Amino acid sequence: MLTRGVWRDHTAFFSGSLIPFLAVVHPPVSRLGEQLTPFVMDRLYNSVVQPPSMSKGAKMTLPKIASSQITPKHIYQTRRRFLKTAGLAASAAFLAACGVPTQTQSPRPTAPSTAAPDIARSDELGNQANSYQEITHYNNFYEFTTDKEKVAELAASFATEPWKIEVGGLVENPMTFDLDALRRLGREERVTRLRCVEAWSMVIPWEGFPLNRLLKQVAPLSSAKFVRFQSIYDPDRLPGQKSPWYEWPYIEGLRLDEAMHDLSFMATGLYGEALPPQNGAPVRLVVPWKYGFKNLKSIVRIDLVTEAPTSLWMAAAPKEYGFYANVNPEVSHPRWSQRSERRIGELKRRQTLPFNGYGEQVASLYQGMDLQKNF
Numbered sequence: 001m002l003t004r005g006v007w008r009d010h011t012a013f014f015s016g017s018l019i020p021f022l023a024v025v026h027p028p029v030s031r032l033g034e035q036l037t038p039f040v041m042d043r044l045y046n047s048v049v050q051p052p053s054m055s056k057g058a059k060m061t062l063p064k065i066a067s068s069q070i071t072p073k074h075i076y077q078t079r080r081r082f083l084k085t086a087g088l089a090a091s092a093a094f095l096a097a098c099g100v101p102t103q104t105q106s107p108r109p110t111a112p113s114t115a116a117p118d119i120a121r122s123d124e125l126g127n128q129a130n131s132y133q134e135i136t137h138y139n140n141f142y143e144f145t146t147d148k149e150k151v152a153e154l155a156a157s158f159a160t161e162p163w164k165i166e167v168g169g170l171v172e173n174p175m176t177f178d179l180d181a182l183r184r185l186g187r188e189e190r191v192t193r194l195r196c197v198e199a200w201s202m203v204i205p206w207e208g209f210p211l212n213r214l215l216k217q218v219a220p221l222s223s224a225k226f227v228r229f230q231s232i233y234d235p236d237r238l239p240g241q242k243s244p245w246y247e248w249p250y251i252e253g254l255r256l257d258e259a260m261h262d263l264s265f266m267a268t269g270l271y272g273e274a275l276p277p278q279n280g281a282p283v284r285l286v287v288p289w290k291y292g293f294k295n296l297k298s299i300v301r302i303d304l305v306t307e308a309p310t311s312l313w314m315a316a317a318p319k320e321y322g323f324y325a326n327v328n329p330e331v332s333h334p335r336w337s338q339r340s341e342r343r344i345g346e347l348k349r350r351q352t353l354p355f356n357g358y359g360e361q362v363a364s365l366y367q368g369m370d371l372q373k374n375f
Contacts, residue, residue, distance in 0.1 A: 155277035169303035207269030224304035253309035
């Protein structure tokens with residue numbers, strides 16, 4: 001029984017199972033794994049591990065996979081192994097109809113990588129960091145596109161110099177930080193986990209400085225209770241900002257005590273290199289105990305305010321995205337569970353940890369709060 005596929009703009013949510021369709025035996029199983037993109041692989045994998053309910057008489061609708069989405073074998077070999085293990089395959093006719101290259105078609109070549117070498121790094125739990133290639137070629141950055149695999153290409157020519165961040169609002173010393181001033185705030189490495197609200201994750205070796213180091217320089221007033229962050233707004237350079245579905249620019253916020261916590265971080269680098277445009281250059285927010293959408297990119301303004309800011313995602317879908325956005329496996333997204341996640345590059349899903357594993361450091365910030373209500 002097949003169910004209708006529902007492909008949403010933000011989550012590409014997939015409500016049907018591909019397994020019955022892909023149960024057709026077809027010899028080039030390994031090629032299938034090499035040709036399918038992470039977007040499709042996520043849907044395939046989640047349909048096996050967390051099969052949704054099925055309704056009678058419904059039909060499946062699949063999007064075409066453009067040849068530009070084909071990615072090389074060395075990046076997605078773990079997904080290929082998953083398909084082998086699960087015994088999934090599809091007929092050549094199906095692949096051709098969906099735009100996936102068959103044996104007679106060749107994937108589009110990719111440009112040689114100029115990425116930094118992957119020096120072994122791991123987080124405090126012993127989880128190995130994802131590769132530079134994975135981190136820089138699987139990105140949510142709606143200012144460019146909703147396609148995770150096209151962000152790097154579209155962002156390649158995005159100029160990030162000169163740049164400045166204006167910091168003001170309820171502070172004693174309003175300041176403007178250019179790139180040199182940001183560099184003077186220091187550069188340390190932190191290997192932290194990134195948990196996307198879409199139930200995938202990475203381990204990333206960021207470089208940068210604690211957010212509180214910047215905030216202390218402007219001296220927040222006692223009336224300041226929240227911090228409002230704003231990303232760049234430039235539709236001429238950021239084609240995604242021409243979309244009418246979102247209230248641009250991208251806005252996010254933290255409580256002041258969250259922002260002053262030592263884990264809140266301003267990232268300016270990655271793997272010992274300057275932060276690439278697709279990852280939020282030249283400076284982005286990293287709050288590792290919250291879902292990834294809180295970590296806005298390419299920041300141009302920070303204001304200390306009295307009221308909690310309404311973020312882009314709160315405005316777009318207030319019943320799905322709350323202000324706090326703490327990683328919480330006990331609070332499901334309205335359309336999927338948050339109990340588990342797929343680490344990019346791994347076969348099996350892993351259990352999601354409360355506060356993304358940082359509960360010992362940050363749980364006290366929310367003592368006495370109803371985290372079901374304050375999601």
